[in-house]
Amino acid sequence: MNFIFTEQFINICEIIGIIAFAISGAMVAIEKDLDVFGVVVLGVTTALGGGIIRDIILGMLPPNMFTNGTYAALAAVAALVVFIFSYYNYKYIEDHINLFNNALNVFDAIGLGVFVILGMNSAIFAGFTYNNFLLIFVGVITGIGGGMLRDIMVSDIPFVLRKRIYALACIVGGGVYLVLLKNNVNSDISVLIGIFSIIFIRLLSRKYKWSLPKVKK
Amino acid sequence: MNFIFTEQFINICEIIGIIAFAISGAMVAIEKDLDVFGVVVLGVTTALGGGIIRDIILGMLPPNMFTNGTYAALAAVAALVVFIFSYYNYKYIEDHINLFNNALNVFDAIGLGVFVILGMNSAIFAGFTYNNFLLIFVGVITGIGGGMLRDIMVSDIPFVLRKRIYALACIVGGGVYLVLLKNNVNSDISVLIGIFSIIFIRLLSRKYKWSLPKVKK
Amino acid sequence: MNFIFTEQFINICEIIGIIAFAISGAMVAIEKDLDVFGVVVLGVTTALGGGIIRDIILGMLPPNMFTNGTYAALAAVAALVVFIFSYYNYKYIEDHINLFNNALNVFDAIGLGVFVILGMNSAIFAGFTYNNFLLIFVGVITGIGGGMLRDIMVSDIPFVLRKRIYALACIVGGGVYLVLLKNNVNSDISVLIGIFSIIFIRLLSRKYKWSLPKVKK
Numbered sequence: 001m002n003f004i005f006t007e008q009f010i011n012i013c014e015i016i017g018i019i020a021f022a023i024s025g026a027m028v029a030i031e032k033d034l035d036v037f038g039v040v041v042l043g044v045t046t047a048l049g050g051g052i053i054r055d056i057i058l059g060m061l062p063p064n065m066f067t068n069g070t071y072a073a074l075a076a077v078a079a080l081v082v083f084i085f086s087y088y089n090y091k092y093i094e095d096h097i098n099l100f101n102n103a104l105n106v107f108d109a110i111g112l113g114v115f116v117i118l119g120m121n122s123a124i125f126a127g128f129t130y131n132n133f134l135l136i137f138v139g140v141i142t143g144i145g146g147g148m149l150r151d152i153m154v155s156d157i158p159f160v161l162r163k164r165i166y167a168l169a170c171i172v173g174g175g176v177y178l179v180l181l182k183n184n185v186n187s188d189i190s191v192l193i194g195i196f197s198i199i200f201i202r203l204l205s206r207k208y209k210w211s212l213p214k215v216k217k
Numbered sequence: 218m219n220f221i222f223t224e225q226f227i228n229i230c231e232i233i234g235i236i237a238f239a240i241s242g243a244m245v246a247i248e249k250d251l252d253v254f255g256v257v258v259l260g261v262t263t264a265l266g267g268g269i270i271r272d273i274i275l276g277m278l279p280p281n282m283f284t285n286g287t288y289a290a291l292a293a294v295a296a297l298v299v300f301i302f303s304y305y306n307y308k309y310i311e312d313h314i315n316l317f318n319n320a321l322n323v324f325d326a327i328g329l330g331v332f333v334i335l336g337m338n339s340a341i342f343a344g345f346t347y348n349n350f351l352l353i354f355v356g357v358i359t360g361i362g363g364g365m366l367r368d369i370m371v372s373d374i375p376f377v378l379r380k381r382i383y384a385l386a387c388i389v390g391g392g393v394y395l396v397l398l399k400n401n402v403n404s405d406i407s408v409l410i411g412i413f414s415i416i417f418i419r420l421l422s423r424k425y426k427w428s429l430p431k432v433k434k
Numbered sequence: 435m436n437f438i439f440t441e442q443f444i445n446i447c448e449i450i451g452i453i454a455f456a457i458s459g460a461m462v463a464i465e466k467d468l469d470v471f472g473v474v475v476l477g478v479t480t481a482l483g484g485g486i487i488r489d490i491i492l493g494m495l496p497p498n499m500f501t502n503g504t505y506a507a508l509a510a511v512a513a514l515v516v517f518i519f520s521y522y523n524y525k526y527i528e529d530h531i532n533l534f535n536n537a538l539n540v541f542d543a544i545g546l547g548v549f550v551i552l553g554m555n556s557a558i559f560a561g562f563t564y565n566n567f568l569l570i571f572v573g574v575i576t577g578i579g580g581g582m583l584r585d586i587m588v589s590d591i592p593f594v595l596r597k598r599i600y601a602l603a604c605i606v607g608g609g610v611y612l613v614l615l616k617n618n619v620n621s622d623i624s625v626l627i628g629i630f631s632i633i634f635i636r637l638l639s640r641k642y643k644w645s646l647p648k649v650k651k
Contacts, residue, residue, distance in 0.1 A: 350506070378588075432520045434467075434524060
């Protein structure tokens with residue numbers, strides 16, 4: 001395996017993921033009638049939650065997010081921008097609610113894709129390259145942790161349990177990423193393909209309303 | 218104290234606990250109308266959650282469950298079997314709903330008993346034998362953690378807070394186990410007696426509808 | 435900076451915070467119709483939850499609360515006293531419900547103030563003095579963690595997300611505390627001023643129904 005990631009590239013991905021998840025958290029908070037502070041708190045929790053859970057599991061304490069305020073500040077600003085926009089343009093949002101639901105879904109998909117792959121990278125950097133299961137498990141938890149905390153905090157059953165292709169997308173994308181890495185494909189390209197696999201499966205599954213079997217009652 | 222546990226015996230107990238909790242998680246998920254992936258995720262969470270919380274508290278990171286995929290695979294398969302059975306036989310389940318509720322209760326009791334005692338063992342192995350309080354607290358949290366995560370994830374008030382003898386059973390069983398160990402009773406036998414005390418109190422309390430006082434309104 | 439805290443003083447603050455949060459947890463549990471064990475469990479969770487989350491984040495494992503049973507015993511006794519009082523005097527409480535709601539609010543404010551500042555102290559003692567952001571973030575999470583666990587466990591949206599001045603009070607009080615410390619004000623006095631700033635803002639905001647903007651729908 002060859003792990004020469006360009007640090008900047010990873011940072012850019014992380015920033016995109018944080019902003020995407022902060023926006024999704026802020027949108028859920030507005031839907032739930034929280035005020036500006038609730039919007040910021042839920043945005044930050046959604047954005048940082050997955051990484052915090054990942055670092056706790058890997059024993060990398062205090063979590064990365066706590067030693068560097070930039071990430072939290074970024075998430076807070078992104079959530080605040082969503083709040084301000086919604087505050088002054090709610091009528092517009094109401095008239096284009098499908099557009100915004102689609103946007104929420106896309107942001108959620110981007111955050112998911114980025115955090116799964118970066119979560120796996122954290123575990124790889126921490127030396128757990130020998131254990132594919134651990135890598136994928138940590139990746140999935142990093143990806144879904146923020147969204148789960150978001151949903152639990154507003155008393156919803158987590159999205160990940162209701163939107164069935166969610167976890168499957170993470171596992172498939174994580175698997176693709178590992179296969180590429182083990183075949184010495186360029187690390188940055190592997191990261192990108194891994195992220196896009198997850199986003200792609202997640203969005204396709206929504207568009208075509210893929211669903212998994214349920215027990216019929 | 219004498220801590221020569223036969224490793225195989227402990228492993229067998231752990232496997233039984235994981236399967237029991239995975240089944241209980243899967244049954245709750247089906248009741249809540251989740252699909253096959255939700256069923257597997259909730260089964261795995263219920264089965265592994267207590268051990269993960271225990272390892273985080275003891276600082277044994279990454280948690281044991283993450284370094285060995287066998288446990289998660291086992292839980293996933295158990296949950297999947299429950300799903301498949303329910304999928305093809307839901308009419309049968311509906312006609313025997315009391316039977317299945319009783320079964321859920323028994324599986325939950327078994328998982329609880331096993332995880333409380335094994336949680337205490339983990340703390341003992343980690344060197345915390347001097348502190349009875351820590352041992353029992355860690356045991357109880359290991360026992361109830363998976364079920365609590367399960368209930369929180371489906372937006373229910375955790376079982377442990379509603380079924381009152383629940384926590385009491387853990388504390389009594391954990392206490393019995395400690396007394397036996399400190400009197401140099403054979404470790405395997407102590408484990409078994411500890412586990413069965415918890416299962417026994419838990420099941421008796423349900424059968425006889427034991428309940429603790431409440432503030433009357 | 436000058437960090438010579440009188441250990442006894444800090445201990446007294448911690449005891450007050452634990453009792454206040456245990457009472458608030460017990461009162462919520464009674465309101466939610468839990469029985470005596472549920473009341474104790476929720477009281478202990480509310481009282482110890484913030485400190486446990488703090489210690490996990492700082493990597494100080496097992497958390498302080500687990501190595502010393504005194505804190506948990508204290509919280510359990512406080513919750514039990516609330517239960518017994520309510521059990522025999524519920525009519526009285528019903529007739530003075532506003533009084534009790536106010537009391538709950540005050541206890542919650544005291545617990546919040548104490549835990550935010552002590553959480554920051556834990557981080558300072560652990561050597562993280564260089565990072566103001568980390569200190570305040572850890573302080574806020576220590577302060578709100580117990581109450582959040584309490585609310586999540588009874589399927590409510592956490593207070594902290596609904597009572598908008600809540601988090602703001604923590605951040606302002608934590609900031610005041612840091613400024614005092616960095617200007618070499620006596621540590622005990624700084625602790626007291628920090629704690630009272632938080633309690634003060636929190637109570638004022640309730641009295642005058644301060645509220646932050648919301649998206650109007």
